Amino acid sequence: MARLDAPAVVTANCLLAGHVLYLSETQEWVTQLSAAHRFDCLEAAKVMAAKVNDPSRVIGVELVGVSTSPGETVARHYREAIRANGPGAYVFAPPIGEGDVSVQ
Amino acid sequence: MYRYSEIDRSFVKERVCQYRDQVSRRLSGALTEDEFKPLRLMNGVYLQLHAYMLRVAIPYGTLSAHQMRGLANISERWDKGYGHLTTRQNIQFNWPKLVDTPDILNALAELDMHAIQTSGNTIRNVTTDHFAGAALDEVADPRPYAEWIRQWSTDHPEFQFLPRKFKIAISAGRQDRAVIKAHDIGLRLVAGACGPAFDIYIGGGLGRTPVVGSLVFKSVPVDRLLPHLEGILTVYNLAGRRDNKYKARIKILFQSMGLEAFKYEVERILPRINDTFGDSSEAQLESLLNAFAIPTLPSRDVGPYWDAVNSRADFKGWVKQNVTPHLKEGYAAVTVSLKAHGHAPGDASASQMRALADLAEQVGFGELRVSHEQNIVLPHVAQSDLMAVFDRLQREGLATANIGLVSDLIACPGMDYCALATARSIPIGQQIALRYESLEQELGPLRIKISGCINACGHHHVGDIGILGLDKAGVENYQITLGGRTGMDAAVGEKMGPGFTESELLLALDRLFSAYLALRRDSNEVFSETVRRLGTATFKSALYEVADAA
Ligand code: HEM
Ligand code: SF4
Helix, strand or coil: CCCCCCCEEEEEEECCCCCEEEECCCCCEECCHHHCCCECCHHHHHHHHHHCCCCCCEEEEEEEEECCCCCCCCECCHHHHHHHHCCHHHCCCCCCCCCCCCCC | CCCCCHHHHHHHHHHHHHHHHHHHHHHHCCCCHHHHHHHHHCCCEEECCCCEEEEECCHHHEEEHHHHHHHHHHHHHHCCCEEEECCCCCEEECCCCHHHHHHHHHHHHHCCCCCCCCCCCCECCCEECCCCCCCCCECCCCHHHHHHHHHHHCCCCCCCCCCCCECEEEECECCCCCCHHHCCEEEEEEEECCEEEEEEEECCECCCCCECCEEEEEEEEHHHHHHHHHHHHHHHHHHCCCCCHHHCCHHHHHHHHCHHHHHHHHHHHHHHHHHHCCHHHHHHHHHHHHHCCCCCCCCCCCHHHHHHHHHCHHHHHHHHHHEEECCCCCEEEEEECCCCCCCCCCEEEHHHHHHHHHHHHHHCCCEEEECCCCCEEEEEEEHHHHHHHHHHHHHCCCCCCCCCCCCCCEECCHHHCCCCCCCCCHHHHHHHHHHCCCCHHHHCCCCEEEECCCCCCCCHHHCCEEEEEEEECCEEEEEEEECCECCCCCECCEECCCCECHHHHHHHHHHHHHHHHHHCCCCCCCHHHHHHHHCHHHHHHHHHHHHHHC
């Protein structure tokens, strides 16, 4: 996995149900990446991750990098995009070229 | 079919109670996550990317109609209404909540099922030929032996903490349909001088170091089978590496010791082990042989079947592709494709599972199989019932006539679910299936196998075309291997060169298929034969043609 750079968000999985969680600005666990608090300083994010690591509620607390574009928080790596959006199994990648098979 | 004894039932029930207690201790804080994790894994509960995952054992891929219906109910009550059938002939539920898992395991116990030894460094579910008991080319039904091994290996006190996971497969046909040479131990049932006997292959495996297993013991009589297995496992348990999990599989030990030295070590302890297996295990086998007796298959008029074949092209096409001759005349084995074009390979919805259970009850003597190719088999169907089966399957979206073709591909869960993945595999499979839908009959038999990381759960090493998804600087990258084979002449495919991005991959496959169609001798020469005749280099240049020109 690539080196972690700021900005980052704190993520985990829910102990009871297993689903993906993000830490919001008010230090609550939410299910939407868009509602996650963006840390511009990695050190601050690490301190917060340690603070909210409550094993009776969450597992696998970690930091993940997000995009820097203003206004929206988007995963930087496709693994995190899949964690945030659910299995992409039913969403196809954009069609390639003009689409049709070119087997002769 | 084998039915649980009271011993099986009380063992499984007791494990459910223990597990329920473990979950409640985790939730109360009495157990830490580090303490709890190995306990949940021993009961098949993993944590994946988005949710927990429960892996349920389907011993040697055999299910009753009642069990299939029960799995459908579980998927609706506690999951999202579907299950994923795997190359290890198991079923995985992708969305259970931890708090519900004790109830799910309890529901499984009611069905005479469990998730024990579906994870961890133990002997896993024994897999076998999905046509067992129905195949024309088999020496004997391998499933009684698989069940015998299941009973021996379940909760075996010595083998709960092996250096690494351990997989055993058995096949009994001239053709190997269980990929036995890619297993830690592969067993081949053969006709010995005094009845059935076993050829024992050791040290096969896929993963990051793919190895084809070697024949070590030839024609071992049936009564010596379990002692041999115990001997092999004992040598491995003592000498296998525990310092490095990437070198911990038996294949690494076997290679470092060499065949003769390994064999010598097993033979050295065999006399002692032989003494510990008394007559009771043979008596146990005797009763299993009876339990797996093939149902009485009454003779039926095949006239209506031939009328239907001659009058309906869609039915005829499905029969050609998905129906296999049976050892009893007038009967057939039906492979139900879980690979409708564009669907996630190996997924079955609750309503599909119920339809399959109905069919098994109505025309299939109550029995179903899961194949390692992620399809479902109805092993005993009268030819005169095939038309009704086809019609019902059509209504359920299960009548795709593609067995053995491009779209009948294997794909592991990959990054859509799996926490270890480096790339997605299911969507790649879906795109390939859709892209070549109209061409696949022309392309003929061709096995594509896709894994979402080096662990090779999707068997990519042994596909005619293997696809391995990797992460290259934050972009999914797919590496192609050619020339892999399953069967008695199994071979590990050859890596072709640099990987492709998702969209390049499909264009590379276009070029590969064009080259095959242009180079094959005639339409009878299948893809793997053309690759073997011409060598992989020819196809390598086709794969990279445009990329190089650009
Ligand atoms: C989803 C969670 C899964 C995890 C965490 C997982 C983990 C692994 C790992 C770590 C290996 C490599 C073992 C080694 O080389 O020592 C492996 C191999 C393998 N797994 Fe999985 N796997 C998963 C799902 C599956 C599924 C869904 C299937 C069946 C479709 C499967 C079938 C296999 C097979 C056939 C192999 C290669 C054979 C071998 O053991 O050498 N696994 N798996
Ligand atoms: S091959 Fe890798 S990605 Fe696929 S299921 Fe196995 S561990 Fe997961």
